[in-house]
Amino acid sequence: xxxxxxxxxxxxxxxxxxxxxxxxxxxxxxxxxxxxxxxxxxxxxxxxxxxxxxxxxxxxxxxxxxxxxxxxxxxxxxxxxxxxxxxxxxxxxxxxxxxxxxxxxxxxxxxxxxxxxx
Numbered sequence: 001x002x003x004x005x006x007x008x009x010x011x012x013x014x015x016x017x018x019x020x021x022x023x024x025x026x027x028x029x030x031x032x033x034x035x036x037x038x039x040x041x042x043x044x045x046x047x048x049x050x051x052x053x054x055x056x057x058x059x060x061x062x063x064x065x066x067x068x069x070x071x072x073x074x075x076x077x078x079x080x081x082x083x084x085x086x087x088x089x090x091x092x093x094x095x096x097x098x099x100x101x102x103x104x105x106x107x108x109x110x111x112x113x114x115x116x117x118x
Contacts, residue, residue: 007043011036031056031103034118053118056102 011017022030034053041050042058051058073079106116 003039003043006036006039009040011040028107029103029117031099031106033106037118055116056099 009017017036020030020033022028023033032054035057038050038053038057041047041053042061047058102116105113108114
């Protein structure tokens with residue numbers, strides 16, 4: 001149902017989609033800006049346009065898909081999750097730093113960084 005909404009309705013033309021409060025109040029693009037438009041473009045088959053709206057989210061989708069698919073497979077097969085070591089804090093820190101760096105560089109007014117703005 002979630003993907004159907006993004007398939008049918010374009011976030012740029014419908015007001016029921018939430019707007020970014022950071023961009024609205026400061027003019028800066030947050031790391032998630034363009035994510036709704038990217039999802040709309042992706043479910044409608046326009047992958048290059050989706051990457052143009054939010055490169056970071058599009059690049060992260062395979063990793064999220066892998067984690068979701070793995071958990072779904074375990075549920076379907078009724079197999080308990082494999083015992084692994086707990087997630088290391090360095091992984092979480094790396095993701096947080098990457099999001100912050102992306103949020104900063106996409107607001108720089110020079111090429112090639114300005115291409116990351118939605």
